[in-house]
Amino acid sequence: MLDVREELTPMLSQYLDLCVAHPDAVVLFQVGDFYEAFCEAAEEVARVCEVTLTKREDSTGTYPMAGIPIDNAASYLEALLEADYRVAIADQIEEASEASGLVDRAVTQVITPGTVVDDELLSDATATYLGAVAGSGDETALATVDVSTGECQVTSGAEERMSEELDRLAPAELLRAPDAPDFDLGFETMVTDADPGTFEADAARETLSAYVAAPDSVVGSEAERRAVGGLLDYAEYTQGGDGPLEYVSRVRRYDPERSLQLDATAIRSLELFESRSPRSGDTLLEVMDETACALGRRRLVSWLRRPSVGEREIRRRHDAVAELLDRPMARETVREHLSEVYDLERLVSRVSRERADARDLRALKNTLDAVPEVKAALSEVESDPLRDLRDSLDELADVRELVGEAIRADPPQEITEGGVICEGFDAELDEVRAAEREGREWVSNLEERERERTGIDSLDVGYTQVHGYYIEVTNPNLDRVPDDYTRRQTLKNSERFYTPELKRREDEILSASERADALEYEVFAEVRADVAEEGERLQTLADSLATLDVLASFAAVAAANDYVRPEMGADAVEIEAGRHPVVERTGGEFVPNPADFSRGSVAVITGPNMSGKSTYMRQVALIAVLAQAGSFVPAREARLPILDRIFTRVGASDDIAGGQSTFMREMAELTDILHDATEESLVLLDEVGRGTSTTDGLAIARATTEFIHDEVGATTLFATHYHDLTELVEDLPNAFNLHFTVEKTEGSDGNPDVTFLHRVADGASSSSYGVEVAELAGVPPAVVERAREYVREGEDATPADADGDGGSDGDEARGSPDDDASTGESATPADAQASANGRASEGTLAAYVDGIESDDAADGPSTTDAAADVLADLRALNVAKTTPLEALNALDELKQRLDERDRNRD
Numbered sequence: 057m058l059d060v061r062e063e064l065t066p067m068l069s070q071y072l073d074l075c076v077a078h079p080d081a082v083v084l085f086q087v088g089d090f091y092e093a094f095c096e097a098a099e100e101v102a103r104v105c106e107v108t109l110t111k112r113e114d115s116t117g118t119y120p121m122a123g124i125p126i127d128n129a130a131s132y133l134e135a136l137l138e139a140d141y142r143v144a145i146a147d148q149i150e151e152a153s154e155a156s157g158l159v160d161r162a163v164t165q166v167i168t169p170g171t172v173v174d175d176e177l178l179s180d181a182t183a184t185y186l187g188a189v190a191g192s193g194d195e196t197a198l199a200t201v202d203v204s205t206g207e208c209q210v211t212s213g214a215e216e217r218m219s220e221e222l223d224r225l226a227p228a229e230l231l232r233a234p235d236a237p238d239f240d241l242g243f244e245t246m247v248t249d250a251d252p253g254t255f256e257a258d259a260a261r262e263t264l265s266a267y268v269a270a271p272d273s274v275v276g277s278e279a280e281r282r283a284v285g286g287l288l289d290y291a292e293y294t295q296g297g298d299g300p301l302e303y304v305s306r307v308r309r310y311d312p313e314r315s316l317q318l319d320a321t322a323i324r325s326l327e328l329f330e331s332r333s334p335r336s337g338d339t340l341l342e343v344m345d346e347t348a349c350a351l352g353r354r355r356l357v358s359w360l361r362r363p364s365v366g367e368r369e370i371r372r373r374h375d376a377v378a379e380l381l382d383r384p385m386a387r388e389t390v391r392e393h394l395s396e397v398y399d400l401e402r403l404v405s406r407v408s409r410e411r412a413d414a415r416d417l418r419a420l421k422n423t424l425d426a427v428p429e430v431k432a433a434l435s436e437v438e439s440d441p442l443r444d445l446r447d448s449l450d451e452l453a454d455v456r457e458l459v460g461e462a463i464r465a466d467p468p469q470e471i472t473e474g475g476v477i478c479e480g481f482d483a484e485l486d487e488v489r490a491a492e493r494e495g496r497e498w499v500s501n502l503e504e505r506e507r508e509r510t511g512i513d514s515l516d517v518g519y520t521q522v523h524g525y526y527i528e529v530t531n532p533n534l535d536r537v538p539d540d541y542t543r544r545q546t547l548k549n550s551e552r553f554y555t556p557e558l559k560r561r562e563d564e565i566l567s568a569s570e571r572a573d574a575l576e577y578e579v580f581a582e583v584r585a586d587v588a589e590e591g592e593r594l595q596t597l598a599d600s601l602a603t604l605d606v607l608a609s610f611a612a613v614a615a616a617n618d619y620v621r622p623e624m625g626a627d628a629v630e631i632e633a634g635r636h637p638v639v640e641r642t643g644g645e646f647v648p649n650p651a652d653f654s655r656g657s658v659a660v661i662t663g664p665n666m667s668g669k670s671t672y673m674r675q676v677a678l679i680a681v682l683a684q685a686g687s688f689v690p691a692r693e694a695r696l697p698i699l700d701r702i703f704t705r706v707g708a709s710d711d712i713a714g715g716q717s718t719f720m721r722e723m724a725e726l727t728d729i730l731h732d733a734t735e736e737s738l739v740l741l742d743e744v745g746r747g748t749s750t751t752d753g754l755a756i757a758r759a760t761t762e763f764i765h766d767e768v769g770a771t772t773l774f775a776t777h778y779h780d781l782t783e784l785v786e787d788l789p790n791a792f793n794l795h796f797t798v799e800k801t802e803g804s805d806g807n808p809d810v811t812f813l814h815r816v817a818d819g820a821s822s823s824s825y826g827v828e829v830a831e832l833a834g835v836p837p838a839v840v841e842r843a844r845e846y847v848r849e850g851e852d853a854t855p856a857d858a859d860g861d862g863g864s865d866g867d868e869a870r871g872s873p874d875d876d877a878s879t880g881e882s883a884t885p886a887d888a889q890a891s892a893n894g895r896a897s898e899g900t901l902a903a904y905v906d907g908i909e910s911d912d913a914a915d916g917p918s919t920t921d922a923a924a925d926v927l928a929d930l931r932a933l934n935v936a937k938t939t940p941l942e943a944l945n946a947l948d949e950l951k952q953r954l955d956e957r958d959r960n961r962d
């Protein structure tokens with residue numbers, strides 16, 4: 057279009073200028089009640105938003121055009137953001153009526169994934185971050201801002217640390233300074249190449265100096281300053297580029313190591329915020345979220361994501377929860393009033409961005425109305441933290457009064473059309489309104505007066521938009537019309553007139569009405585500006601309300617679920633009758649279990665599939681997370697150390713959907729653990745080493761355990777199906793075995809029935825019960841029977857030790873992956889269950905196949921072809937992409953083909 061620019065109409069040429077100024081965005085251009093896009097942009101908008109692609113015809117040609125209604129823009133904007141577009145909103149910045157020629161337009165906002173501020177596009181519970189990275193090596197800095205609330209934070213450190221921090225915060229959009237590392241990001245984001253100049257030291261200092269008085273004192277290094285500078289400059293650009301964002305009142309520096317570090321893997325595998333299985337759907341957040349308002353909800357997420365490591369801070373939170381637990385009346389009253397609290401942080405930012413309307417200000421007033429009530433409910437509290445919180449609640453009576461007196465209780469959405477400002481607030485406005493009212497009254501009495509004067513009983517006074525006020529006289533009465541009537545309009549049966557006085561009044565009414573609307577808007581804008589002045593006090597209030605809401609929520613959850621206050625600062629993890637906070641809520645009777653892990657101990661946990669190993673390990677970690685976040689915990693008693701990090705490495709099969717080599721990923725995560733864990737860390741390892749051959753897997757598991765035990769000293773829980781690992785405890789003084797118990801009874805068919813007791817006990821497990829678990833899970837009887845035959849064969853044979861790595865003994869032989877010496881692959885009966893659970897089960901299939909292969913070798917060529925076909929099909933099966941049902945069906949079909957082969961052979 058650039059080449060024909062000279063020939064375009066002024067409007068399209070204006071559109072084109074804006075597109076050139078915002079090359080990375082789709083420009084949406086206000087035309088009346090619509091946002092329009094033209095030419096190529098129109099095609100994209102039509103496709104993504106599913107709106108009709110129309111044509112605009114003018115003297116210069118025909119152009120594609122697509123529009124979205126402004127009133128209803130949110131869902132369309134969401135679609136564009138989801139399709140990875142940035143959207144530049146070009147609003148009309150002058151009234152069409154005032155424009156001489158083309159209406160002036162300017163980009164007032166660039167909407168990008170990291171900078172959305174519209175409530176409809178934001179989630180209540182989580183913050184949407186824009187992030188910026190500058191620097192490299194040990195001097196890498198990461199700055200983030202939540203554009204909707206103004207929360208701006210910066211941190212720095214080694215590249216890997218910052219990469220972890222990025223993964224944890226998962227900003228929706230990321231800016232990179234030219235020298236920033238090219239991180240391998242573990243989350244979806246839009247990477248934006250911002251103007252490199254904004255990241256330069258001087259430019260950044262200047263940007264920052266508009267926000268903080270002494271830029272050098274808030275940031276720790278040049279890299280931090282550059283990251284914040286580039287970040288805020290871009291945030292300003294997206295908000296219309298009118299200078300500093302007033303609502304960013306604080307730029308805070310933080311050190312991620314000052315909180316319990318949970319990396320993205322741990323957050324995911326502990327299911328803090330997202331459930332890994334589409335079926336379960338329950339997360340720690342869902343269980344813990346009894347918050348009453350959005351402020352509290354976001355604070356809860358941030359406390360769970362970043363539990364504290366400060367013993368004093370943790371104790372204070374526990375003190376507050378304890379008191380709120382003891383005072384149910386106060387707690388419930390506080391929660392009730394908090395539920396009337398609007399999203400103050402976002403409200404304040406809208407006020408200072410001049411985006412708040414009259415309803416927002418009323419919402420602010422309602423929120424402020426709740427504050428004295430909350431304070432009153434807390435009047436008798438005795439604990440320091442609650443007293444401090446109560447005393448810190450600023451009622452902002454001045455703001456509350458101002459809004460109460462200025463803004464009507466139920467104002468319209470539109471702030472330019474009157475009906476917003478209360479009577480009695482502004483003398484000039486009242487005067488103009490009085491004039492308007494008086495005029496209208498005069499008109500409304502006119503009919504009666506004129507009927508009397510003319511003697512025409514059917515005379516009517518009315519009003520139309522086009523012609524204004526009129527006096528209507530029907531045709532038969534026209535002869536009685538007085539001389540001062542002037543004809544305005546002729547209808548079929550009547551004539552309409554006006555008088556000079558009526559005309560004068562009409563002009564007065566209209567101009568008073570217009571003036572009143574304009575004045576109202578002016579007064580409203582003044583009130584809004586006065587409120588904006590108090591932004592910082594409002595932010596502080598929001599902060600206290602958020603904290604109070606989370607503490608009350610913790611107390612409510614503790615009351616409802618029988619949680620107990622943990623004792624902090626212990627030297628060991630000691631839990632009596634601990635429960636998994638999420639699993640205990642998802643039905644069935646939950647069996648509480650104890651934990652007693654001294655610092656640096658390594659517990660090797662064995663037990664059949666489904667016996668409760670993973671649940672147990674996660675429960676220990678979740679109890680630690682909850683305690684350090686400030687909550688009570690699901691247990692009868694708990695004494696806990698203050699942990700610095702929690703690491704989790706869960707079985708390779710759980711990551712199969714990730715697409716990458718699961719074993720590589722497993723090992724990369726293991727490397728991080730071995731590298732970064734300390735004596736204050738808790739490490740959960742679930743089936744480490746499973747992603748490779750048995751020999752290698754066991755070797756890695758063994759070496760890992762030894763290393764953690766001897767060198768790292770982290771408290772470690774290691775769930776494994778490698779029963780050989782249980783022997784390790786004999787050599788490692790700080791290691792011990794735990795196992796999960798099952799009850800085995802003889803079933804009616806003579807085979808064993810297994811009941812899971814979900815109870816942890818000392819020592820190693822004696823059996824795997826994989827086949828029984830497979831049966832319980834519904835694996836077809838033919839397969840289960842065949843598996844039993846294999847197990848019996850295995851038991852009769854001498855324990856295989858072809859790998860020369862020790863082999864197994866007695867009962868353990870069945871569960872030991874070492875048994876499967878013929879392939880060197882893992883063939884635990886566990887895998888049968890894994891299959892039923894929707895996980896890959898290459899081990900079991902491999903065992904099955906190898907059985908067939910050796911059969912075939914013995915039987916000669918006659919039956920080998922059929923078996924080879926089966927094998928080929930099996931090898932072609934993409935386990936990662938196969939659902940459990942498909943896997944079972946495939947297995948059943950292969951089995952039938954082999955049965956067929958056996959019958960032919962007989």
Ligand SMILES: Nc1ncnc2c1ncn2[C@@H]1O[C@H](COP(=O)(O)OP(=O)(O)OP(=O)(O)O)[C@@H](O)[C@H]1O
Pocket residue numbers: 639644645646647648649663664665666667668669670671672814815889
């Ligand atoms: N203490 C408990 N009380 C009641 N039910 C439990 C308990 N622990 C676990 N369960 C139930 O048992 C199921 C299996 O538990 P879990 O996944 O922890 O077993 P696992 O031994 O880790 O299995 P796998 O080795 O296959 O991963 C859970 O989904 C849960 O429903």
